[in-house]
Amino acid sequence: MSQSNGAFAILDAEGGYVQCLVSMGANYLVELSSHRFMPEMAKRFTSDTVRFIDEAGFRLPRQRANFSETLGVTTRAQADELADFVLGVAHRVFDVTTTRALKITVNLPRTFTAHVGQRRSSDSA
Numbered sequence: 856m857s858q859s860n861g862a863f864a865i866l867d868a869e870g871g872y873v874q875c876l877v878s879m880g881a882n883y884l885v886e887l888s889s890h891r892f893m894p895e896m897a898k899r900f901t902s903d904t905v906r907f908i909d910e911a912g913f914r915l916p917r918q919r920a921n922f923s924e925t926l927g928v929t930t931r932a933q934a935d936e937l938a939d940f941v942l943g944v945a946h947r948v949f950d951v952t953t954t955r956a957l958k959i960t961v962n963l964p965r966t967f968t969a970h971v972g973q974r975r976s977s978d979s980a
Contacts, residue, residue: 861876861964862876862877862961862962862963862964863875863876863877863960863961863962864941864959864960864961864962865959865960865961866942866945866957866958866959867958867959867960868945868949868950868956868957869956869958870895870899870949871887871888871893871896871899871948871949872887872888873885873886873887873888873941873944873945873948873949874886874887875937875941877928881927881928881929882925882926882927882928883925883926883927883937884923884924884925885923885924885925885926885937885940885941886921886922886923887908887913887921887922887923887944887948888921888922889915889916889920889921889922891916891917891918891920891921892916892920892921899948899949899950900948903947904947904948907943907944907947907948908922908944908948911924911940912924912926942954945957
């Protein structure tokens, strides 16, 4: 998965971000800024925020990396849960209280939107 062959959304909270990247399948790579990659993030990782991230299945990165996890999302309910989690990260980790405080970047490549449209058509048959 990369930004060149999949759809992605990045929620930039000025000083940290959470992003989701999906390839043609149902696997979403979810990544959020870490203190290992961005040292200024260290002040945001209190015991409460680390517990929140840990309970979601993310582990502290050991090297110069961000928190990341690949999640399978195959239903609308799972997609809604992922969206809730992403907004929860923006709120609990980055102190975002309104979506106006986020710079949101979304990319849906033409090939991706065509694939999703085909899948939806076959799902309803």
